[in-house]
Amino acid sequence: MTLRGLRQADRGPYDLQLPPGTCALVTGRSGAGKSRLLRMAADLDPHEGQAWLGERARDTMPAPLWRRQVCYVPAEPGWWDDSVRAHFPHAELAAPLLARLGLPDDILDAPVARLSTGERQRLALLRALSPCLRCLLLDEPTAALDPDTAQRVVALLQDVKAAGVAILLVTHHPGQFDALADVRHALAPGGLERQQP
Numbered sequence: 001m002t003l004r005g006l007r008q009a010d011r012g013p014y015d016l017q018l019p020p021g022t023c024a025l026v027t028g029r030s031g032a033g034k035s036r037l038l039r040m041a042a043d044l045d046p047h048e049g050q051a052w053l054g055e056r057a058r059d060t061m062p063a064p065l066w067r068r069q070v071c072y073v074p075a076e077p078g079w080w081d082d083s084v085r086a087h088f089p090h091a092e093l094a095a096p097l098l099a100r101l102g103l104p105d106d107i108l109d110a111p112v113a114r115l116s117t118g119e120r121q122r123l124a125l126l127r128a129l130s131p132c133l134r135c136l137l138l139d140e141p142t143a144a145l146d147p148d149t150a151q152r153v154v155a156l157l158q159d160v161k162a163a164g165v166a167i168l169l170v171t172h173h174p175g176q177f178d179a180l181a182d183v184r185h186a187l188a189p190g191g192l193e194r195q196q197p
């Protein structure tokens, strides 16, 4: 994914090159605009500038096609049905990964209302992993997790990255992602600053 001149009235412009199979971390103070950057990249909020997938700009393809390939997983994921399974049209793809993320085998049959915060966070990640996925936009994907479970998520994301998916990940805990991150950026209101490794 490439971000070119993404901006809102009081934020940006943000520019970023994120080749397939790489991961960029974005850090910054609370309220700096990290979630807004991800939402602009996903084209969920009005903005100037544009995101690209390879040679295709966002506005050259229908929004549903973009959303199948560019998936935003917010820090507090939304749920649109009482049943967990209803959020997994391809449950056969998610089921083998449940144990890997420390989730019980029968969790797809649970009601959403019964899930813990950390279970919601991991399930929101799993439901994003469709075969069409090319770019994953993750907002604090381990915020609700204990250190061991967080490392399970990192290990899964390493495989996702190795399969060619680009990952843009916002975090307040960059050290958790040492094994995953290729580049690090600090977000300020006026732009992204690349950090030295």
Ligand SMILES: Nc1ncnc2c1ncn2[C@@H]1O[C@H](COP(=O)(O)OP(=O)(O)OP(=O)(O)O)[C@@H](O)[C@H]1O
Binding pocket: 008, 028, 029, 030, 031, 032, 033, 034, 035, 036, 037, 045
């Ligand atoms: N569409 C919008 N227009 C203007 N301001 C907004 C908009 N959406 C959010 N804000 C404000 O922009 C600021 C940055 O919000 P954002 O959620 O991106 O911060 P963040 O860096 O992700 O913070 P945190 O680390 O606390 O999650 C907040 O003060 C928020 O209220």
